[in-house]
Amino acid sequence: MTNEASTSSESTSSRVILAVLALGVFCILIGMGTWQLQRLAWKEDIIAQRLAKLSLPPVQILKPSHSNPESYRRVTIDGRFMYEKELFVGPKPFRGRPGWHVVTPLKHSSGELILVDRGWVPQELKSAAKRKKGHQTDFVSVVGVASWPRKSGYFEHENDPRKGQWFRVDPKAMAAQMRIEKVTPYWIISESLPKNKGYPIGGGGIKMPANNHFQYALTWYGMALGLVVLSIVYWRQRRR
Numbered sequence: 001m002t003n004e005a006s007t008s009s010e011s012t013s014s015r016v017i018l019a020v021l022a023l024g025v026f027c028i029l030i031g032m033g034t035w036q037l038q039r040l041a042w043k044e045d046i047i048a049q050r051l052a053k054l055s056l057p058p059v060q061i062l063k064p065s066h067s068n069p070e071s072y073r074r075v076t077i078d079g080r081f082m083y084e085k086e087l088f089v090g091p092k093p094f095r096g097r098p099g100w101h102v103v104t105p106l107k108h109s110s111g112e113l114i115l116v117d118r119g120w121v122p123q124e125l126k127s128a129a130k131r132k133k134g135h136q137t138d139f140v141s142v143v144g145v146a147s148w149p150r151k152s153g154y155f156e157h158e159n160d161p162r163k164g165q166w167f168r169v170d171p172k173a174m175a176a177q178m179r180i181e182k183v184t185p186y187w188i189i190s191e192s193l194p195k196n197k198g199y200p201i202g203g204g205g206i207k208m209p210a211n212n213h214f215q216y217a218l219t220w221y222g223m224a225l226g227l228v229v230l231s232i233v234y235w236r237q238r239r240r
Contacts, residue, residue: 015238022231026224033220040213047208054206058143064112064184069146072206075188076143077114079106083128083135085178089117089166094204098123102200103169103187105180106142113180115171115187116142119200131199144188145206 050072058074061067069075082105090100099122105113125131149170152158157167161177175183189205 018234022227026227029220029224029227033217033224036213036217036220040211040217043209043211043213047211050208054145061108061114063110064108064114065182067184069186071146071148073146074143074191075146076141077106077108077188078139078141079108079114080139081106081116081118081136082113082180085180086128087164087166087174087177088126089169091123092120092204094120094122094201100126101205103166103174105175105178105183106140106188109139112182112184113175114184115169115174116144117147117169117187117189117205119190119202120204121199121201125199133198142188142190144190144202146186147189147205148186 053070053072054074056074058076059069061069061075061077064077067075086102086104088100089103091098092101093099099120101120102118103115104118106116107113121131128135147169149172150168152168157165159166159168159170159173161173164177166174169187171183171185171187175181190200190202191206
């Protein structure tokens with residue numbers, strides 16, 4: 001009797017411990033799912049704000065160094081491209097093809113410079129000599145989206161100016177590499193260039209942040225549901 005009572009007591013204790021652990025894990029899973037739904041609302045608000053900015057008519061930049069356009073704000077500026085100074089960001093694929101984004105300084109009539117991400121070119125057209133048809137030697141009016149430097153993500157590569165490897169635009173570092181001065185701290189992602197029917201293909205650098213929080217929430221809630229089902233099956237088997 002003593003052994004049976006002891007075994008029964010141990011069995012009850014183990015069940016209580018398992019129940020407490022299962023309840024704790026269930027609460028964590030539900031909490032993570034709810035947190036992802038909160039993140040979803042936050043991310044959707046950011047995307048809505050950026051889309052609203054992109055829908056506005058472009059603002060004319062008359063004095064580049066005195067302008068302070070918001071990120072994702074459409075702008076327009078006149079100037080002349082300095083093609084001999086262009087740099088490349090990437091590699092960045094486009095429609096399954098390897099390629100690069102071409103960053104070229106634009107010289108404003110005031111003498112100030114602003115970097116322009118003119119768009120994407122395929123690997124085989126990386127050399128400027130193969131894209132002379134797309135070069136415009138006269139003044140052009142560029143319409144695009146203003147962008148500012150940001151901190152790199154945990155999983156992003158760092159730029160390596162010494163090797164000429166650029167993974168994102170950095171006006172200050174790029175200006176030093178190009179050996180130019182009077183460069184604005186922001187740059188423009190070109191939407192399109194007039195009379196340009198070839199490469200670069202503009203607009204590819206305008207991106208919205210990834211929004212997978214709904215899928216993440218479903219994953220966490222699904223795991224919580226799976227835990228409930230497994231717990232029910234386990235307790236039913238223990239009663240037999």
